[in-house]
Amino acid sequence: MVATKGGDRVSGMIVETEAYRGPEDRASHAYGGRRTRRTETMYGIGGTAYVYFVYGMYYQFNVVTAVPEVPHAVLIRALQPVEGVELMRACRPGRPDVSLANGPGKLCTALAIDRSLDRADLLGDRVWIERGDRPVSAASIARGSRIGIAYAGEWARKPWRFWLKGNPFVSRRDGMPRHVRAGRKAGGGA
DNA sequence: CAAGTGATTAGC
DNA sequence: CTAATCACTTGC
Structure with a gap:
């Protein structure tokens, strides 16, 4: 994934993603066909960016993936920095x-992605996705449940999060629920 | 583990 | 109009 900042390339290898399948997917912003100013982007043509603001301070970058009127999208969850690392460090001191x-x-902070890129054409010159240097074998991809969507009932259990096995740049260690702390309920895993 | 942050949304 | 929610991150 590549973004430009003042003409310079800032890029990283995508190492983690999540799929959102509106309108049936309860975790999707387009669940039930919800169509508002924010979600309208997802009803556009595949190959455009869906960027929105959450939690009062963060942006999220998604790729719209289907045909017009079908609100499917893929959230990009983590990158392994490749180019413009200095620029990323400047954004995240x-x-x-x-x-x-x-x-x-x-x-999004590292690549300076904000709402101005919502609906951006990924064949344009501000943000896009390129083929990586090496092919990624299916065997090197892990899958598990999506994060931060506990409200979605049975849809929360769909294994629609994908990441590169063992890659240190994913948002969480392989499959683990984020650091099992001593002191919490003992037992747990079967 | 819990607060913070403000756009977005549903519901009057 | 108001109140609740949220596809997260950071620091205690």
């Missing part, structure tokens, strides 16, 4: 390189 873009909000 004090962070170690491994944490520059290992989360959907973080990568």
Whole structure:
């Protein structure tokens, strides 16, 4: 994934994504055919960016993937920095390189992605996706449930989060629910 | 683990 | 109009 900042390339290898299948997917902003000023972007043609603002401070970058009127999208959740690392560090001062873009909000900050890129054509010159240097085998991709959508009932259990096995730049360690703390309910995993 | 932050949304 | 929610991150 590449963005331009003042003519310079800032890029990273996509190492984690999540799929959102509106309108039936309860976790999707387009659930039930919801169509508002914000979600309208997802009803556009595949190959455009869906960028929105959440939690009062973060942007999220998605790729619209289907035909017009079918609101499917893929959230880009983490990048392994490749080009313009200095520029990313400037956007996220004090962070170690491994944490520059290992989360959907973080990568938008690192690449300076904001609402102005909502509906951007990914064949344009502001943000786009290129084929990587090496092919990625299916065997190297892990899948699991999506994050931050507990409200979505049975849809929350769909294994629609994908990441590169063992890659240190994903937002969470492989499959693990984020750091099992001592002191919480003992037991747990079967 | 919990607060923070403000756009977006549903519901009057 | 108002109140609740949220596809997250950071620091205690």
